[in-house]
Amino acid sequence: xxxxxxxxxxxxxxxxxxxxxxxxxxxxxxxxxxxxxxxxxxxxxxxxxxxxxxxxxxxxxxxxxxxxxxxxxxxxxxxxxxxxxxxxxxxxxxxxxxxxxxxxxxxxxxxxxxxxxxxxxxxxxxxxxxxxxxxxxxxxxxxxxxxxxxxxxxxxxxxxxxxxxxxxxxxxxxxxxxx
Numbered sequence: 001x002x003x004x005x006x007x008x009x010x011x012x013x014x015x016x017x018x019x020x021x022x023x024x025x026x027x028x029x030x031x032x033x034x035x036x037x038x039x040x041x042x043x044x045x046x047x048x049x050x051x052x053x054x055x056x057x058x059x060x061x062x063x064x065x066x067x068x069x070x071x072x073x074x075x076x077x078x079x080x081x082x083x084x085x086x087x088x089x090x091x092x093x094x095x096x097x098x099x100x101x102x103x104x105x106x107x108x109x110x111x112x113x114x115x116x117x118x119x120x121x122x123x124x125x126x127x128x129x130x131x132x133x134x135x136x137x138x139x140x141x142x143x144x145x146x147x148x149x150x151x152x153x154x155x156x157x158x159x160x161x162x163x164x165x166x167x168x169x170x171x172x173x174x175x176x177x178x179x
Contacts, residue, residue, distance in 0.1 A: 018068060
């Protein structure tokens with residue numbers, strides 16, 4: 001095979017893999033929104049779709065991590081709540097801040113998948129609280145921040161545990177076209 005056709009084949013394989021990860025992330029996000037959480041705390045989710053982001057970050061690069069995360073938030077926003085709805089803006093702000101912090105920490109190479117996921121979940125909640133404060137111009141909602149941080153650590157840990165299980169299984173079953 002020619003080198004150019006090998007490169008084309010690799011690009012197609014990579015795009016196909018990333019498309020599948022995006023589709024799985026979208027499905028997980030939508031399915032998760034249908035699962036009732038038995039807590040009397042509004043706005044708490046497990047973050048199952050974030051497992052996909054962590055997997056993409058570990059197998060590919062920060063660039064693909066950002067693309068897949070943004071596209072997931074965008075598509076779910078289009079399908080579920082509409083662009084520029086409060087729900088979409090909360091998702092987007094949470095994704096943006098958590099992704100920014102995750103990538104900074106990832107670059108240091110000092111954090112495990114557990115540290116990245118827990119920190120990401122906490123900052124997702126902080127991003128959402130900031131936007132709620134701006135939209136509703138009510139600083140009283142700051143008292144909700146400790147709840148978001150505690151639940152963020154718990155859900156971040158569960159997400160990282162699921163991600164690490166998936167990562168350990170994928171290595172032996174799929175050949176990835178990374179970076």
